[in-house]
Amino acid sequence: MILLVPANPLRPRRPDDHFAAEAEAAHAIGLEVALVDHDALARGDALRAVAAVPGGDRALYRGWMLNSVQYDSFAAALSARDVILRTSAEQYQQAHELPGWYQALATVTPTSSWTIGSDRAAFDQACAELGTGSAVLRDYTKSMKHYWQEAAFIPDLTDAAAAWQVASRFLELRAEDFTGGIVLRCFEHFTTAEIRTWWIDGTCAMVGAHPDTPTDLPPVDVDLTEIAPLVAALDLPFVTVDLAQRADGRWRVIEMGDGQVSDRPATIDPRTLITALLAGVR
Incomplete structure (x- = not known):
């Protein structure tokens, strides 16, 4: 190996x-x-x-x-x-791009719609599919959450002009890195920082902080009962699943990613990750 x-x-x-x-x-x-x-x-x-x-x-x-x-x-x-x-090209794309994993995790992640490409008419249709309320915008692989107000958060899906202004800024910032299409996800209110869970052959091997907030360690009682069988059913060799807890206490999937290219927070010892990864594939 x-x-x-x-x-x-x-x-x-x-x-x-x-x-x-x-x-x-x-x-x-x-x-x-x-x-x-x-x-x-x-x-x-x-x-x-x-x-x-x-x-x-x-x-x-x-x-x-x-x-x-x-x-x-x-x-x-x-x-x-x-x-x-260890991870095939098909498996990588399934984990790396939201349309590849969304249907399998639809019951534990915000309701979403998306376009193919960046056409305005398709974007308007995606907004209409979600209906009313607020949404968070991204593409198949990444958001621009650090530009929250200008390129990520849409306060009112029925305000077509304002929504497209956010999408246009997102497209400008992503530039040549824009991937697949525009994704709209219903806004949900979370009461915790995101955590990153690491899964090897469908089993959760580690639960840790998210790299953006490495000192916000997860609680000891993260309940994966609802999420675990859905991730296992995807049958992917090495993925990360980012979670946050909603106001009603349910843990919700914010993002799935291929574990090979998911950043490791400083609070996870590299030996822990490599040992777990190697044990899972031998």
């Missing part, structure tokens, strides 16, 4: 600083670590990106976010070297 991590762009024989602790943890438990060139992956040169990866083994990836096309090229380039990623 090989752990693949991005190379440091300035010192390409070393892991990227952001993933160095996880690479060190992998070395400590006897896992081989190989470096990939993330910049080459991002510009579409997957063969160059994996040139330093030894052939003939299974692989786990922990690195920067890739879109689904980039990941597909990544997997194909590795396959040409007889290296098989």
Whole structure:
């Protein structure tokens, strides 16, 4: 088994600083670590990106976010070297893009509608499908929640002009990173900070803080009873599920992501993550 991590762009024989602790943890438990060139992956040169990866083994990836096309090229380039990623390109897209996981988790996540592309008429239709009330806007993979008032929150879905103004600002900020289409999610009031749960082969392996709020540790009594069988039914090898508690006490899914490209908060020891991940795939 090989752990693949991005190379440091300035010192390409070393892991990227952001993933160095996880690479060190992998070395400590006897896992081989190989470096990939993330910049080459991002510009579409997957063969160059994996040139330093030894052939003939299974692989786990922990690195920067890739879109689904980039990941597909990544997997194909590795396959040409007889290296098989634990997560297939199809599984990556299902976890990484909201339309891939929404139906399976619809009962535990805010009601959503989405477009294909960024057409205004399709956006208006998506707003109409949700009806009235407030919504949070994103694309298939990411929101701009740090620009909450101008590019994320829609106070009134029936105010078409104001809603499109928020969407237009979102599209401007996402620019070439815009993925898939515009997603609208009914606004729900949460009483806790988000937490990040880590799932390996459908089983929750860790519950921790969200990377945006690493010191807001989760309560000890997070109830996953409603959520766990739905995540397990997706049959995905390694995902994260971000949760927050609603005013009525129910834990709600804010986001699912592929675990390979989900950030680890500083309050989770890298050895804990790597040990859990390796135990789950051996």
